Amino acid sequence: MNKKEMFDQVSNMEEQIGQLYQQLGDLKVHIKELLKENHRITIENHHLRQRLDQEVKTTEQVNRDKSGQSSLIGEGYDNLARLYDEGFHICNVHFGSPRQDEDCLFCLQFLNKK
Numbered sequence: 679m680n681k682k683e684m685f686d687q688v689s690n691m692e693e694q695i696g697q698l699y700q701q702l703g704d705l706k707v708h709i710k711e712l713l714k715e716n717h718r719i720t721i722e723n724h725h726l727r728q729r730l731d732q733e734v735k736t737t738e739q740v741n742r743d744k745s746g747q748s749s750l751i752g753e754g755y756d757n758l759a760r761l762y763d764e765g766f767h768i769c770n771v772h773f774g775s776p777r778q779d780e781d782c783l784f785c786l787q788f789l790n791k792k
């Protein structure tokens with residue numbers, strides 16, 4: 679390798695290092711933005727969770743105030759859902775009869791309505 683070739687190679691490396699340095703800078707900016715966004719989303723998520731918790735509590739309270747027996751309604755629904763899972767109709771069309779391993783649209787509609 680002569681002096682000219684060596685010089686060219688070093689210049690070449692210098693250029694590549696310069697480009698890498700530039701890319702590193704760009705990446706750093708990008709990472710900073712991502713961290714900022716992550717922080718913002720974390721806070722937003724925290725607020726949304728609080729909001730959701732409140733919403734659920736309020737809904738439960740309203741249900742309790744409205745009927746005084748929301749747990750009983752929930753229990754009745756659970757019983758019907760279990761009955762359906764065990765293979766019986768819970769719809770008013772075929773109530774109590776075996777489903778023979780087929781889904782019943784009336785039953786499903788009934789379950790979704792509740």
Ligand SMILES: [Zn+2]
Nearest residue numbers: 767769782785
């Ligand atoms: Zn049915």
